[in-house]
Amino acid sequence: MRRPAQGICFAIPVNTARLVTGLLIARGKVERGFLGVAGQGRPIHRRLVVAYKLPADTGVFVAQVTPKSPADRAGVKVGDMIIGLDDATVRSIDDLHRLLTEKPVGKPLPLTVLRRAEKLVLEITPSGAESS
Numbered sequence: 001m002r003r004p005a006q007g008i009c010f011a012i013p014v015n016t017a018r019l020v021t022g023l024l025i026a027r028g029k030v031e032r033g034f035l036g037v038a039g040q041g042r043p044i045h046r047r048l049v050v051a052y053k054l055p056a057d058t059g060v061f062v063a064q065v066t067p068k069s070p071a072d073r074a075g076v077k078v079g080d081m082i083i084g085l086d087d088a089t090v091r092s093i094d095d096l097h098r099l100l101t102e103k104p105v106g107k108p109l110p111l112t113v114l115r116r117a118e119k120l121v122l123e124i125t126p127s128g129a130e131s132s
Contacts, residue, residue, distance in 0.1 A: 033100040033126025036069020074124035084112030
């Protein structure tokens with residue numbers, strides 16, 4: 001805590017600290033893949049959860065896709081709901097960030113999305129920089 005900052009302090013979740021520490025030891029750096037989407041956590045309609053037997057009832061709603069980004073090249077559209085990356089469930093932005101930190105940059109991965117009532121698997125290759 002910094003006293004001149006009027007009592008403001010920041011906390012890091014222990015799971016994040018463990019992940020970052022492990023990556024620093026193993027790789028010497030932390031590199032997170034970039035998809036090129038802006039999103040927010042949202043609930044998935046109950047009918048879709050039941051119909052597709054989804055393991056979670058929330059996902060990441062895609063609010064924006066950056067032109068010429070990995071998401072744009074993969075065919076991700078505004079309005080899609082990201083529910084999985086590389087066979088792991090995506091329930092929130094935090095899940096997506098964690099998975100993008102754990103997975104190697106530049107390797108094609110399956111990205112599972114719901115587009116309206118259709119479940120799609122797109123191939124996406126996260127880049128190492130936002131300038132992709």
